[in-house]
Structure formats: structure tokens, C-alpha cells
Amino acid sequence: MRKWSRAMRSQGKTVGLVPTMGYLHEGHLSLIKESHNRTNLTVVSIYVNPGQFSPSEDLSTYPSDFHGDLLKLKSLPQRVDVVFHPYNLYDYNNNNNNNNKSVVIGNAIRKGENETVSSCVEETEAGHETWVRVERLEKGMCGKSRPVFFRGVATVVAKLFNIVEPDVAVFGKKDYQQLRVIQRMVRDLDFSIEVIGSEIMRDSDGLALSSRNVHLKPEEREKALSISRSLFWAKSAAQKGQINCKELRELVIKEINGAGGRIDYVEVVNQESLEAVDKINSPVVICVAVRFGTVRLIDNMEINV
Structure with a gap:
């Protein structure tokens, strides 16, 4: 993925990234359109990130239809140049017996006086230890009830940025706190990436697409x-x-x-x-x-x- 992106940019082309967790709907497709309006090439990543789910959350039931996603992307009038669909961004190949199980991993966040919570990731015995934190913006709202969520989001997005090396990344405004966390991370860590917030897409009855x-x-x-x-x-x-x-x-x-x-x-x-x-x-x-x-x-x- 990185090799392709660097080759395209060496030719003077700009690359846009639309990070998703799949099960694509019209909201996602509007992000792709926004990327097309701003860049020469568009990469769509599809990856359900276990690092942003705690063991009690809905990782195992999060909807998935990769084949259907590909059909939707192929039907778009705006071409998607690459679909980046990594198997496991937390697998560092230190164990050949990867059984693809979910486990509770390190760097626990303290939730209460005697209670800690951790994220759920598919990993080898080596374990993933490095996390990106946007300390103030992650604390309120969703951060209160989902204390590992923004740590996981910031970390996986930083990984995607380092792999894809886009010029532009497009996120939906429905996840408003997430958008601001990513924008602050990009500013604070000097990523040379423009982060765009795209407007919420709604069904005809007003329900935000999700x-x-x-x-x-x-x-x-x-x-x-x-x-x-x-x-x-x-x-x-x-x-x-x-x-x-x-x-x-x-x-x-x-x-x-x-x-x-x-x-x-x-x-x-x-x-x-x-x-x-x-x-x-x-x-x-x-x-x-x-x-x-x-x-x-x-x-x-x-x-x-």
C-alpha cells in the first residue's frame, strides 16, 4: 500500500483517504465523492478496528459485508483507486499460531478507583503497546462511557496515515468528537495531511445514516x-x-x-x-x-x- 502511494505521489498526484469500518452506506459514499473533489486518487480503507472496542462492546456483532461493499464501490461513477482491507493491523508476525482470537490487552485506562478497562484486539503473544492519546478532547461525551474508544481511533488512524500517506483524509461529521480528535492529533503531531469534515447524510425521514x-x-x-x-x-x-x-x-x-x-x-x-x-x-x-x-x-x- 505504502509503495503504491509513494509511486503515485512521485508522479505529482494527490491521494485522498476515506477510512471506514465497512458496511458502506450513502454517508460513506458521500465521503468518497468529497475525496474525489479534492484529490487525483482515492483510497478507501475497510477495517473494523478492535482497538476502539472494549470487551463488553459490539465488536463481534458489528455489521460486515465486504463483498457487498466492493460492489457498491465498483458501481460508483467516481472511481475508487484502491480498497485497503488489512487483515489485522495489530499482528506483528511474532507468532505463527495466530488463532485470531479477541483478548484484553495492555495499557489499561483507569476508569474508577479500583477499576481498569482495556481494548479488545486480535493479536499475537507479543501484544500491541503503543497508543496515541488526545488527552483533553477525548475525555467528554463518548469518552465518558467509552474510555478506550478515542485512544483506539487515534492510534488506528495514525497507523493508516503512516501506511497510506495521504494528502487529504475525509471523515464524516456524524462522529463529531472523533473528527475533532483526529484534527487535533494531526495538528499536534505535524502530519502533513488535510483533514476534511463532511456533512451528515440522513435518510429521508431524518435519521442519520449509520x-x-x-x-x-x-x-x-x-x-x-x-x-x-x-x-x-x-x-x-x-x-x-x-x-x-x-x-x-x-x-x-x-x-x-x-x-x-x-x-x-x-x-x-x-x-x-x-x-x-x-x-x-x-x-x-x-x-x-x-x-x-x-x-x-x-x-x-x-x-x-
Whole structure:
């Protein structure tokens, strides 16, 4: 992969990277279109990263359809030049008896006074020990309930950047905190890569596109529409002059609770620092994480007033 990328760049061509975990939908395809608009060549990576899942999370049930993904990519009017589909980015070939099992590995993060949590990776006995941390931006929102998540995301993205060596990388804004974590990592570690945030893609009824939506039962999916509905209401209220963030949060919480959602968080934060704000006097984003049934959904709404 690296050899191909360097050969293309030596010819003066620019390379775009769209990192995905597969089970592609229209949201992913919009990221590919954005890459095409900005670069000569596009690489799509498909890799379900075990480093961002804890043992209690849904790594084993994360949806996968590699053959279907390839068919979708082949049908695009914009050509995808390379599909990078590594088997295991944490396998360093120190053990020939790789049995592809999930284990709890080192560099545990302390969650409470006497409790530690680790990520789940497929590995050999040597183990993976090096992790990238974006210490402040990873702490809030999803970082509270998923304490290994952003460490795993930053590390695997750094790996992909080092392997593919892109000029541009495109991420979706649906994973807003993830986007800001990656942008900060790129700035702080001097990666020569432009990180683009692409707008959220939604179904016609407003539900943000997500690979996990396939696990929603019909009645759960209907109830999940309360997420986008409440976010649009909150944005409309802000545009009409409601700048009290407590009131906006309560509007969103009331609608989602009324639909039976189990809220992980609803936060109104500064778009750059991700710090919670009390009143809107600069661009903010309302970020939401909710469970309907067993499915955890995230969504957000930027407000620029």
C-alpha cells in the first residue's frame, strides 16, 4: 500500500483517504465523492478496528459485508483507486499460531478507583503497546462511557496515515468528537495531511445514516427519529433567539425520553474545543448519544448563530 502511494505521489498526484469500518452506506459514499473533489486518487480503507472496542462492546456483532461493499464501490461513477482491507493491523508476525482470537490487552485506562478497562484486539503473544492519546478532547461525551474508544481511533488512524500517506483524509461529521480528535492529533503531531469534515447524510425521514441502523427493529427505528427531530427543533429555537443552552438541552432530552430512548448524553459544546457552554455566543454543536433497544446511536447538529 505504502509503495503504491509513494509511486503515485512521485508522479505529482494527490491521494485522498476515506477510512471506514465497512458496511458502506450513502454517508460513506458521500465521503468518497468529497475525496474525489479534492484529490487525483482515492483510497478507501475497510477495517473494523478492535482497538476502539472494549470487551463488553459490539465488536463481534458489528455489521460486515465486504463483498457487498466492493460492489457498491465498483458501481460508483467516481472511481475508487484502491480498497485497503488489512487483515489485522495489530499482528506483528511474532507468532505463527495466530488463532485470531479477541483478548484484553495492555495499557489499561483507569476508569474508577479500583477499576481498569482495556481494548479488545486480535493479536499475537507479543501484544500491541503503543497508543496515541488526545488527552483533553477525548475525555467528554463518548469518552465518558467509552474510555478506550478515542485512544483506539487515534492510534488506528495514525497507523493508516503512516501506511497510506495521504494528502487529504475525509471523515464524516456524524462522529463529531472523533473528527475533532483526529484534527487535533494531526495538528499536534505535524502530519502533513488535510483533514476534511463532511456533512451528515440522513435518510429521508431524518435519521442519520449509520452502519448500526441495520440492528434497529422497525419500532425502534421509528422511535429513534426523535433524535434528529429534537435536534432540528433545538436549532430552530436557537435561530429564533433561544441562546440558553440548558433550555435547548432540556428540549432535546424531553423529546428523546418521551420516545423511550436511554440517553447517554446530550451536550451543547463549542465546535472547536468541545467544552460545554451555557449560552450561545459562538458556533456550537449539540451532540447526542442514545440507545434504542441494544443499539447506541449518535447524532449532532451544528448551530452557527
